[in-house]
Amino acid sequence: MTETADAPLPDDTDAVRAALIEWYEAGHRDYPWRRTTDPYGILVSEVMSQQTQLDRVVEAWDAFLDRWPTVDALADADRSEVVGFWSDQRLGYNNRARYLHEAAGQVVEVYDGAFPEDPDELQELMGVGPYTANAVASFAFNAGDAVVDTNVKRVLYRAFGVADDDEEFERAASELMPAGESRVWNNAIMELGGVACEKQPRCDEAGCPWRQWCHAYETGDFTAPDVPTQPEFEGSRRQFRGRVVRVLGEHNELTLDELGPRIRVDYTPDGEYGREWLRELCSDLTDDGLVELRECDGKTVARLRQ
Template identity: 70%
Template sequence: MSDQSDHLPADADLGRVREALVEWYEAGHREFPWRRTDDAYRILVSEVMSQQTQLSRVEEAYADFLDRWPTVADLAAADRGEVVAFWSDHSLGYNNRATYLHEAAGQVVDEYGGEFPDSPAELEELMGVGPYTANAVASFAFDNGNAVVDTNVKRVLYRAIAEIRNTEDPPYEEIANALMPSGESRIWNNAIMELGGVACQKTPRCDEEGCPWREWCHAYQTGDFTAPDVPTQPSFEGSRRQFRGRVVRALGEYDELPLSKLGPRVRVDYGGDTGEAWLRELVADLADDGLVDAEERDGETHVRLTR
């Protein structure tokens, strides 16, 4: 990509886009045990288990697996049939993944002296480790990977960046790598995957989860939340989510506004049944979600984004 910001909206600053996502992630994200370690073995186990299994099931199986085989050497020395039986008993998908994981452990012990290689290219030499898994282990264990591009990340990029929709073969990896800060693959990949898993789900929760990219996101601005794995467009025009988004955008532009000036910026027909009482309720919902603060001052209610 000739310019890292080529695919962002014209008014988007790449530094702010990056900072907003990382700050959102660090402020509060889902806790998984594999996010609390940089041990390559443990991360590889979590990645293989997660390939076609719900994360709620993976957590229990992951803990049980590591209790039984806590190190790569333990797994390499294990009986392969026991590993496969464990996989089957915990409903972790195709049993050949257990076979490959056991074989990969043996490679690490025999060929690398028990120490995992730290680059995606070398990690791909391990049995059953494809480009995605190799990059994930390199990123999360060694902070030495490229941008991870899974279904969640594709959904985020497709919705956020308008130009992606206009090509038959979107350059997801190119764009994802251009967005990622150099040398920060661990936190960046965790953050953008979390964004797709929490806020930018198939049914979006932009305001509810305080999506940090609402200011720049094409889908949020237009209401078109289609994506590669979301073929039908959710109803948006005239929805409460649409007006919540307009409140947030107006406050992002003006910093703070009284209700009397905020209302007309939220809807052109402000007044009557959609007047101050309606707007107060909308603002109260946003305040309950921790997105805005409202303060009575000089006889008016002033609203601003939570800082």
């Protein structure tokens, strides 16, 4: 597809906006976090969604909020329990659970339990970057800027020939978003990318509201920026990292040779998957602030950091 550094948006921008919002409001995927304006629940959903399919997030989100229903409850929770939950639910890197727990503590201690509403101030929370801050500001407070995620980039690239450049995506997304409507707009354009403008587009089947303006629909060229794929979980280092956290959560502390067989049946101290392999795995978790390693009587001992 031909792209330009300053691709013009359609002249009838109001019609483009109205068409998308009408399409979204007529019927969209019903995720529970779309039914709330509670910033805590929305933050949890955003962090969980960073590395997990949304349909899988629903069950984990419900279970998480059943266990820690408020930001105060999460702040008071034992960190190892939060990390253990994260690992059991296979929600991606466990340091996100740690950051979420620390962010809850900040909200309680620094902001007296009330989330800041401004995207810039939300970024002061541990582990909250520009995208997540903007999403929380948009969906909780209707006070965000245009969200630009992978789905939004794909839509803008295909529909209007916006260059595969972060600044250009930001510019185009901001121009398109109607003032003061970040909640519905950001939900709508992300829904468009997730339902109609997927990697394999479903323009007619999903009733894409932008077909009359879309360059890709007109030309049949549905190329789009590359989208990173999530590595296989089974057998991955991420899977074994999660097992380490879970096992250490069940025991006060373990030597590497006590820990190894509990996370891998083919563990042998001097084998390919032995002490050195496990030491490197635990060192990664140490760098993330999740595990402590110490030497005792010539043996390496691991425990969860409290």
